[in-house]
Every structure is written in C-alpha cells, then in structure tokens.
Amino acid sequence: MSRPILPGGRWRLIADDGVGAAEGLALDEALMARYARGNPEQPPTLRLYTYRSHCALVGRYQNLEAEVDLAACERTGTEVSRRPTGGGAIVMGAGQLGVAVVSRARAGQTPREGIAEFAGSVAAGLAQLGIEAVFRGKHDLEADGRKIAGLGLYVDTDGGMLFHASVLADLDIGFMLEVLRIPAAKLADKAAGAVAQRVTTVAEQTGRPFDGAALRPAIAAGFAGCFGATMAPGCADPAERALADRLAVERYSSQAWLADRSMSADGSGSAAVKTPAGLARIYITTHGDLVKNAIIVGDFNVLPRAVVEMESALRWRRLDESAVLAAVRASGADSALGVPASLISSAVLEAGRQAGERATAEPVRAVGSCYFPEPARSQA
Amino acid sequence: MTDTDKTALVQVAGFPLALDRMYEGRTHMWVARVGTGDPSIARIGLDSVGVETNGTLAQLSLPEVGEQLTVGRPFGQLEAAKFVGPLVSPVSGTVVARNEAAAADPGLTERDPYGDGWLIEVALTDFGAWLDGLTGEPDEIVAWFEAEISDYRMKGVIAQ
Numbered sequence: 449m450s451r452p453i454l455p456g457g458r459w460r461l462i463a464d465d466g467v468g469a470a471e472g473l474a475l476d477e478a479l480m481a482r483y484a485r486g487n488p489e490q491p492p493t494l495r496l497y498t499y500r501s502h503c504a505l506v507g508r509y510q511n512l513e514a515e516v517d518l519a520a521c522e523r524t525g526t527e528v529s530r531r532p533t534g535g536g537a538i539v540m541g542a543g544q545l546g547v548a549v550v551s552r553a554r555a556g557q558t559p560r561e562g563i564a565e566f567a568g569s570v571a572a573g574l575a576q577l578g579i580e581a582v583f584r585g586k587h588d589l590e591a592d593g594r595k596i597a598g599l600g601l602y603v604d605t606d607g608g609m610l611f612h613a614s615v616l617a618d619l620d621i622g623f624m625l626e627v628l629r630i631p632a633a634k635l636a637d638k639a640a641g642a643v644a645q646r647v648t649t650v651a652e653q654t655g656r657p658f659d660g661a662a663l664r665p666a667i668a669a670g671f672a673g674c675f676g677a678t679m680a681p682g683c684a685d686p687a688e689r690a691l692a693d694r695l696a697v698e699r700y701s702s703q704a705w706l707a708d709r710s711m712s713a714d715g716s717g718s719a720a721v722k723t724p725a726g727l728a729r730i731y732i733t734t735h736g737d738l739v740k741n742a743i744i745v746g747d748f749n750v751l752p753r754a755v756v757e758m759e760s761a762l763r764w765r766r767l768d769e770s771a772v773l774a775a776v777r778a779s780g781a782d783s784a785l786g787v788p789a790s791l792i793s794s795a796v797l798e799a800g801r802q803a804g805e806r807a808t809a810e811p812v813r814a815v816g817s818c819y820f821p822e823p824a825r826s827q828a
Numbered sequence: 829m830t831d832t833d834k835t836a837l838v839q840v841a842g843f844p845l846a847l848d849r850m851y852e853g854r855t856h857m858w859v860a861r862v863g864t865g866d867p868s869i870a871r872i873g874l875d876s877v878g879v880e881t882n883g884t885l886a887q888l889s890l891p892e893v894g895e896q897l898t899v900g901r902p903f904g905q906l907e908a909a910k911f912v913g914p915l916v917s918p919v920s921g922t923v924v925a926r927n928e929a930a931a932a933d934p935g936l937t938e939r940d941p942y943g944d945g946w947l948i949e950v951a952l953t954d955f956g957a958w959l960d961g962l963t964g965e966p967d968e969i970v971a972w973f974e975a976e977i978s979d980y981r982m983k984g985v986i987a988q
Contacts, residue, residue, distance in 0.1 A: 560986075
C-alpha cells in the first residue's frame with residue numbers, strides 16, 4: 449500500500465456559503481499560495497462551500513460562449529466564470545456542495561493517482577449517507593450508474609495543488625438546461641429525461657431533501673477518515689483574503705480570463721442508428737478530434753447500462769476508428785441494442801465528422817454541456 | 829537528431845522508450861540535442877509514460893519563441909481528462925521553436941511522443957550544465973523507466 453497523497457494530522461477546514469462565481473474561485477486559488485515551493489510545510493486545507501444560486505462555471509479551456517447561454521444567465525441573474533481546473537460546464541448553487549482540497553503537489557504524484565484518491569474520499573463521505581458511489585476510471589463519481597459528483601485537479605506553477613469536486617445534493621435539471629448551452633426548445637421534453645437518466649443526486653439516492661451545505665459533515669468525515677486527519681475549523685487568513693479579493697477582480701471577473709479558450713475547435717454532430725427496437729440517435733460533442741461527450745437517445749423503456757458504459761468509454765477518446773470500435777465492443781452496447789458494434793462505431797464516427805465540419809465552419813458556435821450534447825436537429 | 833531514430837526506440841514493459849536522448853525522471857520530460865551548433869539547441873518532449881499518466885491530452889499551451897526558461901520551472905500547461913497542470917522545463921535557455929502541430933493537435937504527442945509530438949526547442953544557456961539531473965545512459969534509462977512503470981502499475985495508475 450503506497451502512502452496517501454497528503455499527510456494526515458490537523459487539516460484546516462473552511463466552510464462558507466452563498467459565494468459568488470468569481471469570489472469562490474478566487475479564494476480557492478488564493479488558498480494555494482501558502483503551499484508554494486519554498487514555503488514551510490503546511491497542513492492541507494479542505495474547503496466545503498456553496499455558491500450563490502446560481503453560478504455557471506466552465507472548465508479551464510472550454511469556450512465560454514459555446515458552453516453557456518449568456519443571455520439566459522443575464523436573464524436569470526446567473527453569474528459566470530471559468531475554473532482553473534479541467535472538465536465540463538456546471539451550474540452551482542445552494543443545491544451543490546463545492547469541495548476544494550488545497551495542498552502542495554507531491555513530487556512524482558501523477559494526476560490519476562491524485563484524482564482517484566480524492567474521489568475515494570468524496571465517496572467515503574457519501575457512504576456516510578448510505579450512498580455507494582464509485583470513481584469510474586478517468587471520469588466522474590457515480591452512484592447507481594449515474595453521475596453524482598464532477599471532479600477536477602489543478603497544479604499551479606509554484607507547485608500548489610487544488611482538487612475540485614462538485615457534489616450534487618440536489619439538481620434543478622430544467623434550470624441547468626436553460627443556462628447551459630442547449631437549444632432546449634427543440635428537444636426540451638427529451639433533454640430533461642436524458643439528463644435525469646444519467647445524473648443523480650444525494651436527495652434522490654436517500655429519498656430525503658438535501659442541500660449542499662447539509663452534505664458538509666459527511667464529506668468532511670470522508671476526507672478525515674481516508675487521510676487519517678482531524679478537521680480543525682478555520683478561515684482564510686488576511687493575506688489569503690486580500691489575494692482572493694485581487695484575483696476575483698483581476699482574474700476571475702476579467703474579460704481576458706473569461707474569453708480565454710483552446711486552440712482546438714469545439715463541435716457537435718449526430719447520427720442515427722437503426723436498432724430492432726427502433727431508431728436511436730447518437731449525439732456527440734467534440735474538442736478537436738476528442739469526444740467531449742456522447743449520448744444515445746432512443747425509445748428505451750429502461751436505459752441499458754451498457755449504453756451508459758459506452759457513453760462513458762467514449763468520453764475523452766479520439767475519433768479514431770479502432771479506438772471507437774474498441775470502446776463500443778468493451779461496453780457491450782452492441783448486444784444491448786441488438787446491432788453490430790461496427791454499425792454503432794460508424795455512427796459515432798459520422799457524428800464526429802459532422803462535428804468536425806461544423807467546428808471548422810463555426811469555430812465558436814458549438815453547443816452542448818457536460819450533461820447533454822446537442823439536440824436532434826432532424827427530430828425538431 | 830531532429831526526427832526520432834526509429835532504431836533507437838525500444839519497448840519497455842509495453843511502453844515505447846527512445847534511447848537516443850536524456851530524461852528528467854520526475855517529470856518524464858525528454859531532452860534531445862538538435863545538431864551541433866553553438867549555442868546548443870535542445871528539443872524537449874514528454875515520454876510515453878508521462879503522456880499515459882496524464883490521461884488523454886486535450887490541450888497543450890506552449891511558450892512563445894523568445895521566452896526564457898529555467899530548469900525546474902513551468903514553461904507551459906497541459907489539460908488532460910480531468911487535470912490541468914504545468915509542463916516543467918528540464919533545461920534553462922531561450923525558446924527558439926514551438927511545435928505548432930502539437931499545440932493544434934495534442935493527439936500528435938500521444939501518437940508519437942518522441943518524434944512529431946515534440947513540444948519546444950530551446951537554445952541552452954549552458955551546455956555543460958544541462959546534463960545535470962538528467963539520465964542519459966541507455967542502461968540507466970531503461971532501469972528507471974521499468975521501475976516507474978512497475979510502480980505506477982502497482983498503484984493502479986496505469987493498466988496492467
């Protein structure tokens with residue numbers, strides 16, 4: 449058994465609620481400063497916080513306008529910012545618990561080790577509530593085969609490390625579909641259902657109402673148990689506060705930071721797959737030649753588990769024939785849908801080609817979110 | 829040595845490894861001298877295990893030509909599946925070239941980490957000093973690489 453990625457001992461626990469988008473992210477980054485190389489060793493900080501309802505946060509290299517409906521944000525008073533961590537667009541508010549673990553990055557630590565270990569701590573916290581959550585490879589934390597928490601890791605230039613998780617205590621799917629970039633008018637009825645089949649919440653899993661803040665004791669206990677740490681309630685010191693105030697203005701609210709984007713174009717496309725049970729349609733969003741997200745929508749009474757497995761296996765995979773075919777076969781989606789793997793794989797690649805063409809034609813007009821890619825134009 | 833000499837590529841525990849260059853062990857960056865001019869130019873890239881442990885590369889942010897690099901300090905940033913982190917320089921010097929093809933298509937670095945997927949070229953500040961801290965003997969490189977893979981497999985970071 450290798451040693452844990454962070455030391456045990458007395459961790460600092462910071463709890464705050466109702467933070468703004470820029471302020472919330474700015475404090476996370478400010479907390480990293482004390483862990484820079486050259487500073488004395490410090491115990492890790494665990495921050496468990498909620499955002500003001502609501503804030504839309506995109507991943508480090510996402511194209512903001514492609515992921516978030518800025519007009520809908522304006523209309524609903526939703527704040528917008530960009531995280532330093534990777535991953536997809538999310539909506540945060542009182543119903544979601546933000547988790548930030550801040551420490552020094554351990555030399556030789558790989559991102560996969562770090563994310564897996566932190567994911568295990570969040571899962572241990574959820575276990576306190578009777579929820580069995582598992583970290584699925586490179587992806588998210590899932591309960592009952594559905595996403596219950598999103599994860600991300602960032603190491604800064606001074607060796608400070610920030611782990612982020614957003615844990616879904618509850619989720620207003622309709623609101624999410626309104627502010628994340630999905631032309632919902634076309635597929636509104638199916639979109640909500642498709643998200644509900646792929647996302648779950650603590651409230652749903654436990655059958656009790658929950659908000660983000662109510663998860664705090666369980667998640668804190670999960671981290672304490674996994675790292676052999678005790679949690680000492682504390683707060684940001686004046687220097688961290690001052691730095692956070694500055695970062696909120698100079699970085700997390702700045703146009704330059706919000707407009708920053710990847711060199712690779714985002715795109716989206718779809719293709720049909722004929723199955724014995726009827727027509728299914730695969731929607732994918734792409735980033736360069738990478739699949740950001742894949743979803744199959746059809747008239748399933750029960751969404752086959754293998755289909756979700758396939759969607760998961762396709763994420764962050766390149767649109768390469770052998771890679772896609774391998775992902776489809778490994779998932780068993782071909783048997784579940786009653787069609788050859790090559791047929792599904794061809795549909796994925798066709799949707800990818802379409803996405804690539806659209807991305808080239810309209811480099812910043814791609815649509816989609818981390819939950820649901822694009823509506824069916826042909827079904828509109 | 830501007831292109832990977834395919835004959836210098838060996839397979840170690842399922843991962844390709846180029847023996848015609850030097851390695852910085854903690855960051856899995858490789859350094860290869862380009863030509864014999866003065867100042868010495870070094871090409872820099874990620875090795876195959878470095879690529880694998882980060883996860884699928886979605887984004888590579890590389891420095892502009894003319895930027896000064898310091899050994900052990902970040903020169904760029906990468907985004908992989910769930911991770912955003914620094915690319916740490918194994919040498920000190922001035923950036924003289926960046927691989928635009930890899931910046932536009934990070935998949936290139938996954939497919940050919942030792943060849944077309946290189947990251948930047950640097951005019952070295954001090955040719956003598958750049959060897960410090962790097963592993964260059966083929967036997968040592970293979971032994972280090974094997975140990976890294978074995979360690980990562982034990983921890984479940986990379987597949988068996």
